[in-house]
Amino acid sequence: MTKRVAFITGAGSGIGREIAKKLASRNMRVIVADINSQNADETVTLIEREGHEAKSVYCDVTNLDSVKKAVEDSVGHYKKIDVLVNNAGWDKVEPFLKSDPSTWKRLIDINLLGQIHTCKEILPLMIENNYGKVVNIASDAARVGSSGEAVYSAAKGGVIAFTKTIAREMARYKLNINCIAPGPADTPLFQEIGSYNEGITGALVKAIPFRRLAQPEDIAGAVAYFVSDEAGYVTGQTLSVNGGLTMA
Template sequence: MRNLKGKVVVITGGGGGIGSATCDRFAEEGARVVVCDINTEAAQAVADRIKAAGGDALAVSVDLTDFDATGASVAKIEDEVGPIDVLVNNAGWDLFTPFLKSGPDFWSKIIDINLRSVLNITHPVLARMNERGAGRVVSIASDAGRVGSSGESVYAACKAGVIALSKTLAREHARKGITFNCVCPGVTDTGMLDTFMEASGNKDKLRDAFTKAVPMGRMGQPSDLPGAILFFASDDAAFVTGQVISVSGGLTMHG
C-alpha cells in the first residue's frame, strides 16, 4: 500500500482479533501504530509484539464510551506520537439477543460501545484533521448493518448508523481532503463471535450453519480484514470516499 510508512495510525479495539491483525499489518507497512483498547493488557501485548518485531507501537488504555476521557487520550497521543493521520474505528461488542428479549439497559450498552464510541473518538480526531486538511477514517461496520442479522437488531442498527455517519462526514469533509470509508466483515472467527454463539444456546449448530452459508466455504479470519482496511487508509484510495466494502466470502453480495 502506498504512503503508509511513518503515518500515525490509531486503531480502536486494537487488542482484539481483527484489531490486532490490523495493527500488525500497519506495522509491517512501517506505520506508527497506536493500539487503543479498554483492555490494557491486551493492548500492551499487541504493542510489545510489534516492537519486538522491529515496529513502532504504543498501547493506550481508554474507555471510548467516555467522551472526555477519549478526548484527553487523543490529545495525549498527538502530544506523544504526533498528528493522527489515520483513525480505524474497530472497537465493538455484541451478544445474541432477540429484540423482544432485550431492554433499555442492553440497548444502551450496545449503542454506547458500537455507535457512541465512534462519535466520541471521531469528533476530536476529525477536529485536528480538519485543521490540517488531511486524514483518513476507516470504520469497521458490519454486514449486519447492510442487510440485517437475526439476534442482532440493535447492533445492526448501530452499524447502519456508522455507515450513514461515514457517508455524511465524507460529504462534509471531502474538500478538506479527509476520507471516510467502511469495511463490513461478514461472519468472522473472533472472540466476540464466540461469545455471540455461546449466547445463542447452540454454538456448534450455529458455527456449522454460518460456515455452510458462506459461498467460499469457511468463516472469515481476522487476517482477512486488514487488506481492505489498509487500502482505504493508503494513497491508493486517495480518490475513494463514502464507500462501503464487504469482506464476507460472498455471504452478502448486495451493492
C-alpha cells in the same frame, strides 16, 4: 516523509489487533487504543517484536472524556494522528423482544457513539494537518439485517450513514472517510457469542460461499487498502468483506 500515525480503537485483540499489526507492517506508527490495557500492551509487544513502533493508550470509546484523554496522550507522544480506524465493537445475540434496555444502551454506546466520539476529537486534527483517512468498521448485519442482532444492526447501520455524511462534509478538506462491513469473523467476541448460541458457526459456514468465517487478517487487508495512497480517490464507500455471504 515522516511515518504516518494510526489510531486504532479496540486494537487489544481480534480484528483490531490484526489491523494494528498490518498497518505497522506498512511502516506506520500505531496507537493501540483499548479499554483493556493488558491486551493493548500485548499488541504493542507483538508489533515491537517485528521491529515496528507502537504505543498503547487506555480508551473507553463510550466516554468522550476518555477519548479526549487518549487522543491528547497520543498527540503528545507522536505529535499527530493521520489515520483513524474505528474498530471497537460489542455484540450480544438474542431475540429483540427478549433483550433488555441496558443491553440496547451498551450496544449503541460502543458501536455507534464510540465512533462519533473519536471522529469528533480526531477530525479537527486531520483538518489542521491537511491529511487524514478514517475507516469505520460496521457490519454486514447493518446492510441486510440479522436475526438476534436488531439493535446491533441498527447501531452499525448508523455507522454506515454516519460514514457517508462525514465523508461529504470532510471532502472539502480532502479527507477520505470509508467503511468496512465484515461478515461473521472468527474473533474472541464471535467465539463468546457461539458459546451460548449452539450451532451458529456451522450454519454460517454452510451459508458462506467460501465455506469459512472471515479471519481478522481478511479485515485488516481491506483496512490497509482504504488507508493507502491507492485509495486516494475513494470516499464515502462501504465495502463488505464476507466471503460472498451477501453480494451487492
